[in-house]
Each structure stands twice: as structure tokens, then as C-alpha cells.
Amino acid sequence: MTRLAPGTPIRVREDFPPGHIRTPVYLRGKTGEVIKFFGNFDNAETAAYGLPGLKKGVYKVRFRAIDLWSDYAGPAIDAIEADLYEHWLERLT
């Protein structure tokens, strides 16, 4: 997958596969913005079962709290950030 540049708007895949998934359910289907690329890491989804998996790129992604929670009580500047594996990210532009 082509490297996503900081600032790229993304959507997290809305998918619910079984297994050891490190993409929290509360972020699936949500839109956010790539902040930085951390590098390639063992894919936890396969590593959890002792399987040799391909390394996957991991990105820091920022979500506005008001985009996650429609009734968010704080100001619109607040954000939640998570570290997500590349195969969970869909480029929006």
C-alpha cells in the first residue's frame, strides 16, 4: 500500500472479523486524519497466534471527539488518537 502522508483523510474499515484485532470497535467506520507513520511492525492479528505475519505499516491517526461521539460534551478541538495498522485504513481522497 502506498504510504499515507500526514494530513491524509482516512476512514477506518467498518469490519468485524473474529480474532485478535487491535482496531478498537469504537473507531471502526469512523473518519480521521493521518498524523504520522511509525514504521512497519509485526501484525498483531497474526502474531497473537504465533503465526509469522507480514510486517504492517502502523500510523498514528487522529479523530475529532465530536466525530466519534455525536453527543460529545467537550469542545470541538478535542481529539482521540490511535495507532492503526495500514490494512484498516481507507484513503478518503
Add this chain to the structure above:
Amino acid sequence: MSEEHHLHDHEHGSVHAPPQPDDKVHSYYQILGIALKELLIEKGVVSADDVRRQIERRDSITPANGARVVAKAWTDPAFRKRLLDDANGAVSELGFEMTTAKLVAIENTAGEHNVVVCTLCSCYPRDLLGLPPSWYKSRAYRARVVREPRAVLAEFGTHVPEHVVVRVHDSTADMRFLVVPERPEGTQGLGEAELAALVTRDSMIGVARASAPNR
């Protein structure tokens, strides 16, 4: 004295049975863990002393390590920059090794307040700060801090003004976050060791600020 012990009324001269923590029933996963440990020892993969030594090593790591890192970042601008660029490398200068994960330092500023959670389990920079507090692993903290971070921070006594960004970092992969709290006012004359005493565990998780001097 534990809260539990103190909640009932009694004469303090009365006789109590001492607490017997060993009486508690093990959960399925605790039994699984014990069985696995016993099998590994029985088959000679590890020794009981190896296990004991690792527990001892784990327990010897305390938030004081992180406090030294933060105090150095406060006093040494070049170190601060190295810490923000490559935290593993920077903490190794002080003799701290991150064995498995990538440490990422995040700085709290006048305009931005950062707080760390692991909503999926209990990821924490254990190699630097030791074991996480029990509330960090609680479902309540993990669920609520991403949902209503300002309310959770207020419960810790940390009131963040509306114009300051609150940013919650969910440790979902191999990165472990260390919050570098803001250096408190009135600490200009203090040395590194005195500054480190102001850096608490909670301030490095981001649920609190560093302590004010002379308290």
C-alpha cells in the same frame, strides 16, 4: 490501613482475624497461567528462579525512572529534543532499556493536554514506569477516558480550560506513551533531582499535572 478494614465501627482493641489473601479462589485464567508456568519449569524451559528473577526485575522498575527522564527533558533542551524524536534512544542514555516496545514521548504544553489509555487491554510503558496502577486497567477508566476525557480528568482533580486541546492517546499497537508534563511555575532554581520529585506517575500518564514545588 485499608479502607475495607476501616469501614465498620468497632472498638480498636477488638480482635480481628488477619486478612487471608491466599484464601481467594483462582480464576480459570489464573489456573491456566500457573499450570503453564509449572509445565515450563517441569520441562526445563525456564527455571523457577528465572521466573522469580523476572518478577523481581519487574517490581524493581518504578515511576522514579520516568521522573528522571522528564526532569532531564525540562533542564536540557537538546535531550528534550532527542526524547521527542527518538524516546528509546534518549532514555537509554540514562540507562533505561525499552525491551519490546517503541517509547513515544508526548509533551503537554499551555495549549495541549495529553492523556494515555489502552482501551483494549493494559498497554503501558512498563519498562520505564513499572506496573500500571489498577485504575488504569479498569474498564471504567478505559471506556470513559475516550468518551468523556474532561470529566475523567476532573475526577482526578485536573481541570483543563476549554481553550486547551485535550488529546487522548489510545495505545492500540506497539507504541508506549510517556507524557512529559509541563514544568511547574516557580521551579527555576531547582536541580534535576528536586525537579524529578515533582514528576508523579499520574502526571506521566496525563491524568494529573506535575506537583507544585514546596508542598
